[in-house]
Amino acid sequence: MSKRWPTSRDRAEREILPLNLSLYHAARDYPGGGKAIAAIYGVPATTLQHRLNPNADTHKLTVDDLEYVLEASRDTRILDSLLALVPGAHWFEYDEESSECSEQQLMESVAKLSTQVGNLLTRISEHRRDGVYHEHEVAELKKLKYQLFGSIKALVVVAQQFEGEVRHG
Known part of the structure; x- marks a missing residue:
């Protein structure tokens, strides 16, 4: 019985990914993908997709790209990746709408x-x-x-x- 090599999608579910991979997966999983995110922010879709491609060495992600993908997708994998760079830092999502606690x-x-x-x-x-x-x-x-x-x-x-x-x- 052979063991199946984990795909990047499998890794994304189980591990904290490097930032470039978490951004790639967040954009890929967003409805409409990177093109939809680019359309929201009025940036060239091809450029954003090239920057998000983890295998493209000629295009580098910018802070603006990080902001676009994080704001549109609200993907927690990105936060996990960012805070993994800071030992001891953790995040949690606070629901401000439920100010009353029961x-x-x-x-x-x-x-x-x-x-x-x-x-x-x-x-x-x-x-x-x-x-x-x-x-x-x-x-x-x-x-x-x-x-x-x-x-x-x-x-x-x-x-x-x-x-x-x-x-x-």
Whole structure:
């Protein structure tokens, strides 16, 4: 039985990718692709697509390209890639629309955190079976760890909001 070599799409789901690859995948997965993003911002579609191509050495991404793809796609892989460059930095998405915090929201945050902890422990257990951590396994565990840290921060924010609603007496 042969082992299938992981595609870049497989890697994008399991690992934190280098920034150029996360931008490429975000644009490719956006409805209409890079052409649609270029149309939104009024830039030449061919130029943007060449810059996003990870195999094109003659075209380099600019900060503007990063902004266009991130703003249009809101793809979390880009944020993961950016913050992987800064040790100890993590991000979480804060939902400003739900300024009121309920006990239900708090419980949902705890449930999400528990699921992520369980997923991380399951993957660690699976990767330890052979006694060797391979590079792709370490990359996957690192991504799960960063997601877990983001969920912890989100839980703290929700808990602090809920704290203000507690009534004594």
